[in-house]
Amino acid sequence: MTSVTGTADPLVRAQLLREQSARADRRATAGRVTRQVVVFGLFMVAIAAVYISYKAFGAAFDHEQHTWRIIGSYLPRSDDLNMPPIPDIFGALTDPLPGESGSMAGTLFGEALFTLRETVAGFVVGVVLGLTLAIALARSSFLERGLTPYIVASQTIPLIAIAPLVVIWGRKNIDFFPWEWKDWMSVSIIATYLTFFPVAINGLRGLKSPRPENLELMESYAAGWTPTLWRLRFPASLPYLFAAFKLAATASVIGAIVGEISAGVGGGLGRRILSEALRYSTGPGRLYASVAFAALLGIGVFLVITAVEQLVLRSQGRKAIT
Amino acid sequence: MSAVEIRNVSKIFNRGRANEVHAIDDVDLAIESGEFVTLIGPSGCGKSTLLRLVASLLSPSEGAITVAGKSAEQARLDQDYGMAFQRAGLFEWRTVAKNIELPLELMGWNRADRRRRSAEMLELVKLPEFGDHHPAELSGGMQQRIAIARSLAFNPSLLLMDEPFGALDEMTREHMQTELLRIWEETATTVVFVTHSIPEAVILSNRVVVMSPRPGKISEIIPIDLGERSDDTREDPEFFKGVTRVREALRAVEGL
Numbered sequence: 001m002t003s004v005t006g007t008a009d010p011l012v013r014a015q016l017l018r019e020q021s022a023r024a025d026r027r028a029t030a031g032r033v034t035r036q037v038v039v040f041g042l043f044m045v046a047i048a049a050v051y052i053s054y055k056a057f058g059a060a061f062d063h064e065q066h067t068w069r070i071i072g073s074y075l076p077r078s079d080d081l082n083m084p085p086i087p088d089i090f091g092a093l094t095d096p097l098p099g100e101s102g103s104m105a106g107t108l109f110g111e112a113l114f115t116l117r118e119t120v121a122g123f124v125v126g127v128v129l130g131l132t133l134a135i136a137l138a139r140s141s142f143l144e145r146g147l148t149p150y151i152v153a154s155q156t157i158p159l160i161a162i163a164p165l166v167v168i169w170g171r172k173n174i175d176f177f178p179w180e181w182k183d184w185m186s187v188s189i190i191a192t193y194l195t196f197f198p199v200a201i202n203g204l205r206g207l208k209s210p211r212p213e214n215l216e217l218m219e220s221y222a223a224g225w226t227p228t229l230w231r232l233r234f235p236a237s238l239p240y241l242f243a244a245f246k247l248a249a250t251a252s253v254i255g256a257i258v259g260e261i262s263a264g265v266g267g268g269l270g271r272r273i274l275s276e277a278l279r280y281s282t283g284p285g286r287l288y289a290s291v292a293f294a295a296l297l298g299i300g301v302f303l304v305i306t307a308v309e310q311l312v313l314r315s316q317g318r319k320a321i322t
Numbered sequence: 323m324s325a326v327e328i329r330n331v332s333k334i335f336n337r338g339r340a341n342e343v344h345a346i347d348d349v350d351l352a353i354e355s356g357e358f359v360t361l362i363g364p365s366g367c368g369k370s371t372l373l374r375l376v377a378s379l380l381s382p383s384e385g386a387i388t389v390a391g392k393s394a395e396q397a398r399l400d401q402d403y404g405m406a407f408q409r410a411g412l413f414e415w416r417t418v419a420k421n422i423e424l425p426l427e428l429m430g431w432n433r434a435d436r437r438r439r440s441a442e443m444l445e446l447v448k449l450p451e452f453g454d455h456h457p458a459e460l461s462g463g464m465q466q467r468i469a470i471a472r473s474l475a476f477n478p479s480l481l482l483m484d485e486p487f488g489a490l491d492e493m494t495r496e497h498m499q500t501e502l503l504r505i506w507e508e509t510a511t512t513v514v515f516v517t518h519s520i521p522e523a524v525i526l527s528n529r530v531v532v533m534s535p536r537p538g539k540i541s542e543i544i545p546i547d548l549g550e551r552s553d554d555t556r557e558d559p560e561f562f563k564g565v566t567r568v569r570e571a572l573r574a575v576e577g578l
Contacts, residue, residue, distance in 0.1 A: 017459075213407040216379055220405045221428050222398055231424065235415045316415040317456030 029310075048086060055083055084284040089292070092285030104286060108272065108293045115268035115297060118184050118256040122191025123249055123301075129192065130199025130244070137200070138207035138233065139225065155197050159255060160262045163190050167263035183265040190263070191255030195248040202244035206237025239320060242309040249301040257294055269294045323391050325480055325512040326353040326376055331385035332537075333371055345371045347537035348385070355479070358506060358513045360523040361531050362568065364576055368538020369516045370484055376514060377405055377482050390479055401429065403480035404473030408488045410465035412457035412472075419444070419453035422472045429476060443471035446505060463494040467501065474509060483515045487522065496556070499525055503551055520572070524548075524564040525556060532568065534575040542571045 058071035058078025071078050080088070093105040100107065133151065137144040170186035210232050218228045260270025269290060276287040309320050333346040346368045353359050361369040374380045376387055378394040389397035397403060404425075412421045422440040423431075431439070444450045447467040449460075457465055466486055473481060487495045499522060506513055517523050523530045527546050534541040546564045548555050555561055 021459075211409065211411065213409055213411045214413070216374075216407070217405065217411055219379055220377055220398065220403070221425050222401065223428050227428055231428070232413065235413065238415070317417075317458060318414055 025314075051083065051086065054078055055085070081281065081284055084288060088285040089288045090285075092283060092289045097286070098282070104289060108269070108290060111267065111269050111272050112293050112297050114184070115253070115256050115260070115270065115294075116301075118187045118191060118259070118268065119249075119252045119297070119301060121185070121188035122255055123195050123252040125188065126192040126195025126248055126252065127199050127245065130196040130248070131203055131241075133196065133200040134203030134207055134237075135229065137204050138229075144204070151197065151200055154193075159190065159193060159258055162193070163259045163262040164264075166190050166259075167265060183263075184267065187256055187259035187263065187265050187268070187270075190259035191252040194251040194255040198244040198247040198251070199241065202240045202247075203237055206240030207233045209240065210236045235316075238316075239313065239318065242305070242313070242320060245305045245309070246302055249305045250298050253294070253298040253301060269297065323355065324352040324388075325355040325357065325390065326351070326514065327388045328352070328372070328376070329386050329388075331372075331375060331382045331387060333368070333375060333380065334383045337383065344537035346375070346382075347539050349538070349540055351531065351540060351543075353512060353514060355512055356510055357528050358515065358526055359529050359531060360515045360517055360527040361533060362517055362520070362523045362572070363533030363538075363541075364535055364572070366538075367533040367535040367575075369533050371538065372533075373482055373484055373514060373516050377403060397480075401425070401476055402478055403482050404476070404478040406466075406469050406473045406481070406483045406486045408485040410457070410462070410469040412465055412468055414457055416456075417453065418449070418455050418457060418460070418468050421457065421468060422475050424472060425476050439475055440471075443475050446474070446508070447471045447501070461494075463490055463498060466490065466498060470502070470505065474505070474511065477509075479512060481511045481513045483513065485516050485518065488518065495519075495522070500553065502526065520565055520568050521556070521561075523568060524561060525551065530564075530568050532571040532575060541575050544568055544571060 054071070055078045058075075061068040061071070062079075076082060084092075093108070094103050096102055097104050097107055133147070137147060166189050167183060167186045170181050170183065170189070207229075214232055214236075215228070218232055223231070256268065257270035257273070259265065260268045261274050264274075265271060273287065273290045273294065276283070276290050280287055313320055328349055328351040331346060331349045332344075335341075335343040335345055349372060351359075361372060363369050371380065375382050376389060376394060378387075378389075378398040381395070387394040390400075390402045392400070392402075412418075413424065416424070419437070419440040422443050423436040426436045426439060440453065441450070444453055447470060449464060449467060449471075452460065452464070452468075457468070460468065469486070473483075487498050490498060502513075503526065505511075513526075515523075515526060524546055525548070530544045530546060531540055532542045532544065533539065544564070544567050548558065548560055548564070
């Protein structure tokens with residue numbers, strides 16, 4: 001291989017440096033993914049180890065009068081009802097649910113898809129709404145000063161309080177769409193309530209991120225607000241937007257699950273978690289398995305957004321922020 | 323016809339308020355077509371403000387500016403000038419060629435014409451192989467050359483430059499000055515150039531406009547005649563004479 005420092009011609013040197021850095025980038029990506037998978041595996045093992053140790057420690061001193069009976073006296077109890085053994089959790093996944101056929105994992109998978117539909121709809125609507133707001137606020141400082149406090153205040157209302165209201169409105173009042181309004185759409189609206197916020201706030205920051213000389217350059221071209229938005233402000237905001245999308249996607253999962261639970265909408269993971277909590281004593285492993293599926297759904301949507309971010313930003317020769 | 327005519331122009335920021343600043347006071351200047359004019363002066367003398375008034379990025383509080391025989395505003399709308407700043411200010415998400423094509427896109431050129439033009443401009447600034455690179459892969463001097471290519475892409479008759487080499491190291495800076503002179507001669511563009519550097523002003527200009535601060539005024543206009551410039555010009559006695567004259571004018575301005 002030619003040594004970069006040994007080459008005099010700056011053109012050749014830059015080309016070599018560029019190829020080297022592209023190769024290093026690809027190696028670094030492959031290395032990073034492998035490392036992350038390994039770290040994730042080790043992390044799961046560590047959590048399992050803590051879980052098992054806690055149970056073992058609790059069991060060792062589980063006598064009413066034992067001096068060392070901390071777990072059970074001061075800390076949560078570690079018996080099989082409160083903390084089902086890990087094999088029981090995996091066992092719950094392979095067993096069918098009471099009164100149903102097929103494994104619980106299959107049922108959970110279907111319910112995860114149901115919640116995913118609410119999540120995706122809530123995310124998409126939230127992104128559209130958040131971007132629209134961000135553009136409006138970037139366009140008009142009057143709107144920015146006037147609306148921003150209310151946008152921030154909107155997030156202080158507990159989601160769990162408005163969720164049942166949204167479902168009731170949906171059932172009674174939403175009839176101006178050409179399609180039939182379903183309960184899951186109300187849950188998506190609840191998710192939207194969480195997703196539009198980071199997109200609006202980060203999007204506004206991104207749209208206002210171009211340097212003054214870049215704005216002056218566009219002005220010197222007599223480019224109006226709209227061409228400046230498309231050619232400068234919007235591309236400049238992409239790293240900010242992707243950071244917001246990652247927050248919004250995970251918030252959308254939370255919104256969908258909380259929405260299902262607090263509004264009593266059936267068919268998804270939220271409702272499953274609620275039912276398994278209600279009959280917890282007959283199968284504690286089932287609740288743990290349901291919660292694990294919800295966590296996986298959250299991690300999954302986060303990873304999808306991260307992958308898209310990498311693809312888009314790398315094609316533009318830039319790096320992600322955060 | 324003058325390329326730029328500045329008549330009795332004053333600029334007052336925040337007029338009538340507590341933070342009122344009298345940036346430019348009663349400036350008169352005519353720049354001939356094809357001329358290279360440098361604005362030099364201490365910080366706060368209004369040289370960048372004057373450049374932005376010509377660019378119609380600011381509007382004068384009093385007086386009038388004509389560019390290519392029309393109002394500065396109309397000249398901006400008609401794209402009669404190109405502009406380069408201290409920071410190259412390339413769009414990091416666009417390739418080098420796409421950066422040069424930005425003004426052409428805004429003017430509605432078709433893709434084939436844009437490609438051809440950006441290739442020509444890359445030849446002009448001697449970076450023909452870098453069209454598909456992203457700006458982050460280029461050195462500061464290369465980025466500034468691309469910014470100059472961008473400002474000249476649509477063949478403006480006037481080039482406005484605001485300390486474009488201010489952030490470069492001395493060697494790169496001298497190299498860029500030589501390149502700019504070559505481009506100026508090849509394209510016959512009128513150049514208005516703002517700088518802090520005395521040797522830079524002298525080597526580049528036909529006339530050096532020395533400005534004084536608070537409020538910004540023209541205190542002296544020094545003609546420079548170095549004939550055909552080459553790398554040896556920097557060691558020419560005439561060059562040093564020019565440097566001395568500009569330095570003395572600047573000292574007078576600062577009251578030293």
